[in-house]
Amino acid sequence: MAKLKHFSCLKIKHFVIIITIFSIASCKQSAQTLTDISAKQITVDSTYQSVKELTDFIKPYRDHVDSVLDSALAYSPQKISKTDGEYNTSAGNLMADIVLQQASPIFKMRTGNDIDFVLLNHGGIRSIISEGNVSARTAYEVMPFENTIAVAALTGASILDMVSYLIKSKRPHPVAGIQIILNADNTLNTLKIQGKPFDKNRTYYVATSNYLISGGDNMGFFKDAQEITEIDYKIRNAMIDYFTKVDTITAKVDDRYFKLD
């Protein structure tokens, strides 16, 4: 009897504890159960009032940026565009020429070698240059990306892969320091590098952007590079330095890459 009583006491005690825990737990659960969710996206447009504290805070920063970006560095007597030629364009030629001119002394100093030619990508040119003053902002518009210049050592075989790629792509990818002439049937007629006939037994130093080196625009031939030299020079900064150096920007479509009729 005593044993039974003891047992029943324990049972009651356990029951009490369990009920207590349960009631607390169930209460907590019922109070904090996720019941409804609604989700949406709100477009930030002019219906929302700007907070003055923030616009006031931003103003001195903006004024400084504008004053630096908009001061004229050079002058462009005509519109420079990436769509004014079929195989080479004024904007592409300007970009490739700038890279060749600005990167060559740095590469020479670091490695003792010369850059043989430049290859960029047509898609990397993001804006026209209008007739008139050219500023740092122009460089940001044309080249908003942070791409830097890198030099790839390519074998003669890789150069031929590159030419095949260019022919197949049918796009005026910017080049400088090289001449490519195609026959009417899209076969290679002439290939000259630095004015000299292409030598398939040689290694050539090709300046390009780190974006293309890392597989951008599917320029697979860069994967076969024997060596890559990063010269830590942003393409945009090369443009700004060039604009600062020259008075007038001359860029035109020429005969560096074309197809015979």
Next chain:
Amino acid sequence: MKRRTFIKNTIATSAFIGASSLTLNSCGTEKKKHITILHTNDVHSHIDPFPNDHADFPGLGGVARRAGLINSIRRENPNTLLLDAGDIFQGTPYFNFYGGELEFKLMSMLKYDAATIGNHDFDNGIEGLLAQLPHAGFDFISANYDFSNTVLDGHTQPYRTFIKDGIKIGVYGLGIELAGLVTKKLYKETVFLDPYEIAVDTERQLKENENCDLVICLSHIGYEYKDKNRPQDIELAKRTKYTNLIIGGHTHTFLDKPVVIKNAVDDDILVNQVGCFGINLGRVDFYFGSKDNKVEGASIKV
């Protein structure tokens, strides 16, 4: 022996009565709780609104206007968290001129609660990010970047918890693989850990150890890729079981509306990403309360 049992019993009984009356009281007066989550991603240094003649986003965005919108939502519901899913840096000359200082200062003025780290946040190197941290009045959370051997060691947390109106919210961060995307010179010895494994570990920790009522993932791994082997939010969603919301970034995905996906235990999980450049603000409202049919999951309206 008997006496002791009796005393214990009495204590237990009175404790029961006390506790039950207490719980009954608190249960009875419990009202529906409401948590609002606001979020941005890939703002990329866009501080000013786009000009009215812009081809893609005419007259949209702008941090001061976003502040106006956020303030009005906070007035409506003070129990609001403001989060960013990374790539705060890079995209306008403000970043090139000030290295991210202005972005962090403005986000602090907007009272952001936390952000995760995007690949472009390494654009001035890991030192460049560290240098700007004093300007950030909010925490950087990243569970799958191991910064142990970098200068950022100790400056980030895998997750953070917040308590709003008694609701405990756990937020963890996930970053994208940096190799091949960012120059090694910039991210240095940062070690990328598998986001899926880390997510499952971290969400369990937040649910089971931290007892969070709500679990949110701030992800910069990207919404969706053609290459199914790449970690991506829509696959992450299927592998988790405690995460309620994935706030995405990186792929600049403008979703028509937030997406509902079945998770590993067949519950609904929300995935949202609001494009880029501060064009949109994401808003997710979570309501807590008693529900008649608890077996059924929460109802989601998108």
